[in-house]
Amino acid sequence: MSDRVLGGRYTVQDKIGTGGMAVVYRGLDEVLGRMVAIKTMLPQYAADPSFAARFKQEAQAAAALQSPYIVSVYDWGKDGDTYYIVMEYLRGTDLKTGIRKHGALDCKKVAQIGSQIAQALSVAHRHDIIHRDIKPQNIMVQPDGNIKVMDFGIARAKNSHLTTDNSVLGTAHYVSPEQTQGKELGPTTDIYSLGIVMYEAATGQVPFDGDDAITVALKQVKEQPKPPSQINPNVDAALESIILKCMQKDPADRFQTADELYHVLRDYLAGRMAAVSNATALTNLGATQTVTAPLSAAEASTAAMSRINTISRPKGQTATERAKEQEAEKTKKHKKRTAILAVVGAIALIAAIVAAVTYFNSSQTESVPNLLNLTEDEALQQIENSNGFFSKGSVKEQYSDTVAEGLVMDQDPDAGTTAPKGTQINIVVSKGAKPAATVTVPDLSGMSPSEAEEALSKVGLVAKAGDSVYSDTVEVGKVAAQSVAGGSSAKAGDTITYQLSKGPESVDVPDVTGQSQSDATSALQAAGFEVDVQSTSSDSVEKGLVISQSPTGTATKGATITITVSTGSETVSVPSVVGMDKDTAQSTLANAGFKYDPQYRYDDSTPVNQVISQSPTGSAKKGDTITLVISNGPQSSTTDNGSSSTSSSGSNTTSGTSGTSGSSTTSGN
Template sequence: MPGMVLGGRYQVQDKIGTGGMATVFRGHDEVLGRTVAVKTMLPQYATDPSFAARFKQEAQAAAALQSPYIVSVYDWGKDADTYYIVMEYLRGTDLKSGIRKHGALDCKKVAQIGSQIAQALSVAHKHDIIHRDIKPQNIMVQPDGNIKVMDFGIARAKNSHLTTDNSVLGTAHYVSPEQTQGKELGPTTDLYSLGIVMYEASTGQVPFQGDDAITVALKQVNEQPKPPSQLNPAVDPSLESIILKCMQKDPAARFQTADELYRTLRDYLAGRMQSVNSATALLPAAATTALDRTGATGATNALPAVDRTGRFRPQSATEQAADQEAERAHKKKRNIILGVVGALALIAVIIFAVTSMLGSSTTAKAVPNLLGYTQDEAVQKIEEEGFEVGSVNSKYDSSVAEGKVCDQDPAANLQMPEGSTVNIWVSKGAEPAEEVEVPDLTNKSAADAESALEAVGLVGKVGSEEESDDVGAGKVSSQDPKAGTTAKAGDTVTFHLSTGPSQVVVTNVVGDDESTATSRLKQAGFKVSVQSVSSSSVSKGTVVSTDPGVNTSADKGATITLYVSSGPESVSITDVTGWSYADAKAELEGAGFTVKLASGSSAEGIVTKQSATGSATAGTTITLTTQAASTDGTGADKNPTNGGGSDAGSGTNGTSNSTSANSSNG
């Protein structure tokens, strides 16, 4: 298969997965130039008409579903003997792998994932499509934290001829009791499976385990799950009650629509506990029919009792006996009431018959069907049929056009005495969605932005990435609609993630004066700081270098450091008077100065004068004046080498002459 081109445009690349009846490849759409996922039916099924019909139905059903939380189907077809479906290519990991790697998720994340799956199921159910195989393996968690529901491979439309096969098609750990028993399935079967997905996400394990699929399936029918908080104490009671309501054995005791479950999870995320408690109020336990391994049926156990926290606890034998006694009393009371009602009904019949025999003048007529009429038309119809117009009311009804009658009392075709009053309700159209304020998503991660939107009933969508000088990479830099504006609950808010600041080349300002360099860099979008450095080669006030260096790239808005020359460095001058010229010269040249001997001075003399004192810049010329060692007793050597002083000695001619302190006679 790799290397083939299907439908003249989809090049098949490497295999990325295999399912029960198909293989999935990474592919390339040569027309639109994008990566896609290509699902192809396994060869052994391609010649089977029933599997081909199922494959075709999957493609048609999935292609009709448009939701940010459902994998998109772009195309489908048949090329030679190969049936294929072209889908959105997803990056990320499936929820099952995530739970295996990280264990139980926190309650808010579980609710966020659950609410997104519920929104996906709502779209499918409105198209009369039941997924039938909701499980973590079919939930892809994308890099931005949002999910996509995948694989409608066993999904069925309610009106499909393929629904006659009600065999267990899902995975045993996630199937509903009615799916196990081969009963007719409705939207609540997907909600049961979603409840198990949230159970596993919040505890790290599935509620029912066994050695084989049959054992697990029987537990789905017969056993109550342990409350999630018993496996993970971090699960709070409100989320636990939502999960356990999804997992009720009786479909009528569960949430009845995916929208209802979504709204409850949204209220939970928003902290509206009163709404959650109201939505998860437990219904009376209802008996269901269970199957044993032989196929025999038997009554299942009643639901366990509930403690003050709203969590399930096992019933004791005493409590079970009390419940049974209460049930018997209830039935007895019901039978008495039914007997009284029956007697009253009999009396009414007798009265009606007697009245008829006495020739009552009141004629019974069928109430006309007024639905779909305008108010004026309905009033006219009521009067034409011999009835009286009662109250005219109005209410919201999304299924009936505004201005048309959407309800009536008495109901249409009911036999009523002529002249009876008929009340009508005129539709105001669909109820307007609640208006909410759009939150500020700036600097939030994609997951946090999604949570903030869900908390107020809005839907988040990740738009294109964009550069931002003010927002770090991976955070929200802009959104549409803007923060603070109003939107209707259910509206989509598109937010864009920052790739960080744009990169700008650092302008070459070396050799410019400080003012010019600062102006040029600011015009390029940088901030500027200045540091002084001494330089004997660059004039004072001129830029010596920059950091980062010139002609390199830096983030727009980054700070560029200018190193500006303060001129040559000033050096302290040592006082060398009284030193020998040779020592003085070595000292000053070592400090960076140039030494010059004054005219008429001897390099063998003692320094008596220097042209500069204090400090001067390196390289400055200092002139030294010297004087030969004194021979008249007035200029004794100040740098003796033999410890001698300025003592006068005896000349060889007997006269009293001063001699050098450095003389040979010491």
């Protein structure tokens, strides 16, 4: 069966459990990439059309039960000759194993487990589904302490038309009296079984035990349980009263619904003991009696009737009235006792016949010991201790997620079945959890969340969304980063975290104007930007300092910021204007970006308004002032007799008009 694919979707892996009618395997849903439990019907039952039809109906019914305390049923089908149910894969251990390992549980824990089972049953009963096999082996305790009710494999609707009998299909230690007797079953049969589960959890042992299933079943009918507190003194009276009311022989004396039981257990956990006492008054009365020997069914009925009559007798009766009533009660009790003894006698006779037929139709048989969860050495030693009745068979090893390495995870024949002398017992020892397969992590870059999760699921990895991140290259809402790089190796079942893009990140751009080029570059790079440097001259900004930047304000992180750095004032060639007339010279300098300062002087050799000289020459900074010396022409002179003459000395300068005398110099524009 291992590695077989059922329904083209479910890969069967290692076996994790065996029941009376089915085998349970761990498997993988190849479509959703999740671990599942796959329950397959044993071939001898799959060949029976009535079992197959009931299997289908019960799979559909179980799939409709939605509760945090019921294992989820995902799918069912038939592949070839194999009928299968696909269920939620649970981690943890069953309650039976837990009790064996740890012994009796704390009263509060017992009540907590009982209340969760009651809630699960309440959901099933509302769908007219009776579980009929409530036992600790079918209660999975998860790592968080909560439980899941499993195995609705023999459950059926109360009004199912597919079965016309009520044959005993449950486990003898947990079946109700009416189930043992083949009577019509209702919700109270599950409540009885739950009472026994709580009894075992509170005491560490079942209330009725025996050498074979028939003996145990008969005790369920005719014997009263020893009060739990007589086995475990730590069991308080309130919890004991709840357990014993669940285990009343008459279904009418039990809690009538799972919901009612749940509310009483909730009252117990909340410390509302008065409410618990009111709900279990009759049981409390019976529980206070000391049980010194098992009661017959008739004696138990008589005792119960006596208690009821004591409680319900009206006050104020006369002695005569009371005597008549007692006589009538005696007659009624006699008839009841006769009828009950007849029923018990018939059951005993049937049991004797069955035992005789079993004995004469087979060789000497014994019950196969339970080797599960023992070490290999302990299991083989127990087989050896059978004094030759059983012998060692094969010892195999398999991986298991639920059974610790080195412990027996399966045996053949199953524990509790009867087998003839000389039977070989084969065991399977756990190798621990199967190492996860190595898979290649897909590259999720640019995928949507659904695409990323599907890609991971296909290779058996678990997807997890992480915090979104900024990205300059990936579209908003698509995968920008992942915890394990695409193309890397991982183990099936590992979690890969992916992060979606928030788009580019915008941040404040530092103002670096007036800073040196190196300081400005460092500041911008520290803020996450690239830097582009340009240069230009400036008359106002010192050489080497930033004149301007672009952009300013905010920008996408990683963007390029352009800074303009001053090279100082610009130096250009000064046009030569010597020999030009004043107006032409001034225009030429202005066009070249210079200012000018005209200075005038007399010059005998230069015409009026012609430039004699300029300063500076060669080159200068734009905007500098160029000094021009402009001719006033020759200087005129006047003789003492009033005649005029011209001096050739030219040592005096005026502003373009003749002065009267003197050596002063003026400038003009």
